[in-house]
Amino acid sequence: MIRLLILALMVSALPLLGAWPAVLLAIYALAFIPYFALLPTRESHSAISWTWLLGAALLVRIWLVFWPPILSDDLFRYVWEGRVFVAGLNPFVLAPNADELAFLRDSEIWPSINHSHIPTIYPPVAQFVFGLNALFDGGTTSLRLIFVAFELILTGLIVKELPALRRYQFCLIYLLNPLVITELAWSGHLDALAYLSALWGLLLWLNRRSVVFVGLVLGLSISTKFLGVMALALILLTPGRSLGQKAWVALVSVTTVGATYLPFAEAGPDLLAGFGTYAASWRSNDIFFRAIYSLSETVLTLPDGQKVVFDLPQGSLASDQISATLGKAFAVLAMSCAFVWSVTVIRRPAQGFLLLMGTLLLFAPTVHPWYVAWLVPFAAVAEKPEDTPMARAALIWSTSVILAYLAWLSYGNGGAWHTPSWAAWVQGGLVLFALATTRAKPHLNS
Template identity: 35%
Template sequence: MSAAFLTSPSRRLTVMGVGLTAITGGAMAIHVPGADTVGSVARANLFVAVLAAGLALYFLAVRLVLREQLPRRAAWTVLGLAVAMRALLFPADPFLSSDIYRYVWDGRVQAAGINPYRFIPADPALADLRDADVYPLINRKDYARTIYPPAAQLAFAAVGRVAPGVWGMKLAMLAFEMGGIGAMLLVLRIAGLPPERILIYAWNPLAVWSFACDGHVDAMGIGLLGLALLARARRRDGIAGALLGAAALVKVLPVAVAPAFVRGARLWCPMLAGAGIILAFYLPYLSAGRNLFGFVSGYGAEEGYATGEGYWLLAGLGHLGWAPARLLIPYLVCAGLGLAALALRIAFGRARKAEPDAVALCRDTAILAAIATCAASPHYAWYYPWLSLPAVVAPLTAVVWLGAAPLFFLIDPFNDRFLWPSIVFVPALVLAGRSLLHRKSASLLTQGAV
């Protein structure tokens, strides 16, 4: 390939996209068919190494779309290759996670007219629903009720009636993801930004693998968040609040971005709409009584949140001789107060002059989402791709990194909640600090000029 050919930014973009697609196919070839993980520790390490090469190519592509002027057809190149990457992975059996089998099970239980929060899968009351394809692959089936909130359960129920099975569930999750991508294309138009910036989410390798391969329900939350951002950008405050409330009933973390939807809006409208949706979605499941919140407390205990060891920062202090359990309450109080202070500043602060409302909305959403996710510091990779969605419009460097770099969490060579995760969190802190210093310097220069 000649150097002259690569002088065109659109051609370089195409080469990067084709390369990323090839890396996706190559990584899939490492997997041993039928294995519930990649196949062995050595294969898993090789798998992540190959994905890391794709991650580097992705960051180069992000840099290109942010710095170069591209023709309008570049957006079609971005979308076409995004579809190609997902098409490569969709036919494969999920192998990086077994969560989707619980989704299918919950849908099957509801199709039988049973509240999914009432019984664990192994309960004799559900014996007639067991099969050889789904039931044996459900994680925690012997002791855990479902953990998924009502909005997710309603989606599982719908898929369970229309297209029961793993492929139907994966297709539904990809449909939600495509809805989020479509919504963000419209937000980009409202903000007056180039449509090819959708690459920041659409080519994110972590999103591709999390949803096209494993069909995680987080794709539903991403779709609803994208629609909520679109509604808010169009000043449909009530609809935006309702959609954000629904997103929070897929995964709880989106509730942290609510203050971004309040700034410059009627405070009561999105709040009442969101609260109304949350109440309405819980009503069909109230018969579960005290089991309505499923395995939430048990999950917290399993993940180390009850002892503090599940939080990255506290796990790190544990290496220095501090007891994470003793620091848990102070950590939660400080994190809560910090988020509350930031939330108040965003909700009631003034927007920057000459900044489009859609950009301010997505920037505030990205900041709140990133800080809340880092404070919780989940060690499952698929908890992070949602950060890339608002970054399409407001590409904060640290947020773009956090939305994709947790690909490294697919392995943990040290079996430690601090050492290996530091490969993601330490660079994020450095990038965030550099951005803050740059912003402060720019502000001082502006004041000096005045």
């Protein structure tokens, strides 16, 4: 009970520490000490009652939603895009700084919108949730309350699909994780809606529920954040159930995604313009991508310090373009290997998703802390997370990724938004160390 109280107080104190950013990050990281102390081990089980567990998880979330987010400004963009949608305009066409949207600008949301020259990068279901908030003229607090409500509903639906002996474990590991709590309830990232619906869809498939319903759930996940497509791919290619059932899941998923895009179809080829800009140019807290990029840049630098440039018929290809392409090519290769391993060796979609997502994050050019939160619920459904290399590595990474916020600290002090290389190497090193030193148990059910 004391450990739960300490954890709740430390996470709840984070918004109060905004005037001391370094202290805030330190407390954020230290909150994982009581969190890991609460987790069951091979020798013992947690003694926290269901009432205390769920009560603490809910109260901390409700407390955090009433504080302005300072670690990220994405939430302001969400609120803005909901208002654009409800006004009958298309956020896939109109960037926030478009003249047509001038009438929506205010003194609270508008000044905090990031990348105002780029149309939305968020898929349709995300827009529907943003619009639900805007229907009631909601702001940042009400939208986060909506996120928390959806998160708790989806958690309950997931728990129903888990074996009775693993329900408590899932709630303990997922609901009390400081990264999950902070990134959803305080910073207000919508990722929980996407990763919980993806996990729910995989568990529905595992428990042989209606294939139409499985396809619908996965389609909604994909149309909230595209990463859910990995869950669909794993279902289609992992052995189990008939080809006809898999075809139905695929058909319903694709139809669901297509249907959600219909209200925005006027954007035409620009539907993915914002997301394309993100995928092509964003870089933050990259790990192996950074190593490949740096090595390539070194090779393509002449002795006099000049960068190599290749002249092509359609223009020139600079060394930084080559380096970024090589980094993404390695990411594709790593993901391909992880996918083959998932469908041929692991053969359990939920655990396969954990491997795929972890591999993607290790090689991706952008690894925000809330991206790592995707790993936590999939780690929490492992039979024995402390004995499962991938699950243990995921939970450790949910701690070490706090180092990514050194970029926020640097930016606040007038520097560039840049995570130091040593911080990226520490994250990657701890993940690899956990993978190498954890004794795997056979027959894990996902």
